Amino acid sequence: MKRYRTPLVSGLVLFLGLIAINMAALYFQQRPITTYVPPMKQSPAKHGQLVQIVSTQALSAEQAMAEARQNYGPMIAASPAVTRTELVFGLLDKDGREADVHARAYVPAMPISAVIVLAPGTTGIGDQCAPSVEQPSVHNWANYQSHALAYAARGFMVVVPDYEGHRDPARIHHYMSGELEGRAVLDSISASRQIPEASVLSAATPNFVTGYSQGGHSAFWADKINATYSPGTKIAGVIGWGPVMDVQETLADVTQGANINWFGPYVLYSYQNLYGTNYHIDRILQPRWVYGLNTDVTSHCIDSDIAYWGTHPDNVYTPDFLNNLRKANLPEALYGKLGQQLAANVADDATTATPKLINAGEQDNVVLPRQQAAAKIQLCQHSRGPVRVTLYPETTHYNAMVHSFEDSIVWMQQIMAGQTPAGNC
Secondary structure (H helix, E strand, O other), X not given: OOOXXXXXXXHHHHHHHHHHHHHHHHHHHHOOOOOOOOOOOOOHHHOOOEEEEEEEEEEOHHHHHHHHHHHHHHHOOOOOOEEEEEEEEEEEOOOOOEEEEEEEEEEEOOOOOEEEEEEOOOOOOOHHHOHHHOXXXXXXXXXXXXXXXXXXXXXXXXXXXXXXOOOOOOOOOOOOOHHHHHHHHHHHHHHHOOOHHHHHOOOXXXXXXXXXXXXXXXXXXXXXXHHHHOOOOOEEEEEEEOOOOOHHHHHHHHHHOOOOOOHHHHHHHHHHHHXXXXXXXXXXXXXXXXXXXXHHHHHOOHHHHHHHXXXXXXXXXXXXXXXXXXXXXXXHHHHOOXXXXXXXXXXXXXXXXXOEEEEEEOOOOOOOHHHHHHHHHHHHHHOXXXXXXXXXXXXXXXXXXXXXXXXXXHHHHHHHOOOOOOOOO
């Protein structure tokens, strides 16, 4: 028998339905929005392994020389053909899980004298800022391909790695984490030796870890953790060009004229995530930067950072924080464990016997020369190998690599010839 609803019953059903819909909407509005993240690989044995070859490109001798000359000009008199390989390698992240990281390897068509890992300076934290996606004609962050090809022209295989977190939606790039930077350098050596073009290398082919600015910090940390993280990788020497050796001192240099106001926000964003701590950002940064910190930091690469953050530290940092920086005093009661965690990432306290070279400029207004002078004292005190620190009178942060190119090559050649390079402690 056909059944009919009375208007009263239909109205009641409609009313109850609307209530249910509204309650469901309110429930879902109140629930946190979550995004599914697939479980990360947990394969500790795979760190340092070649995960993937993304692409291979053959550069003719003419192409390689022309690109090397973009930074080095007539210092590059000739070049062999070079094969550029983009690869992905595995490293262990802060939780001991495998993370995939990109790198570019440059193999010259000539006898290879050594492998150089050229750790890049700051390019940015956002994935769009990864060194492996640099296009100098669009965004020039230092033209790392030109630097790599200059050394390839002299018979070195050169590897330019990204850092942990770059091009990885599951992680951020943990900027100025010495441990993770060092892992990226060491694992890129192991993985790049597994590409087909590197089959000409022998176990005796030496490895040099080098880096510019942030990359110098990375190179010295690679040497520092080598024995525990990658004991099978032998490092013949370490070079830093205008390197960050002390993170707190680099941050404090904004009070001494360093044009690096973006550095503090980068470090705060990175370390809060890395260490899971709260630094009371409102006591450190001016109000306009506090609530948009994550977006500000990840939206800008190094080519727009100075324009965005400006050149006046008092427009970025609070007066009390700047005053405490000047005094090298960051009380835990005010800023949490920031001071301790900055100190945990110094790069100049390694006790290794590896030869060490720092080349920097007396006109550097990013990583101030006083930091290199202080690093020399620390390295001479701690290192068991020869240490040489050279400050070039007419050199800035941005041309330290170019101005010390020949000196850097001679230093490595001495080591490859079995000689002990002269120090200046």
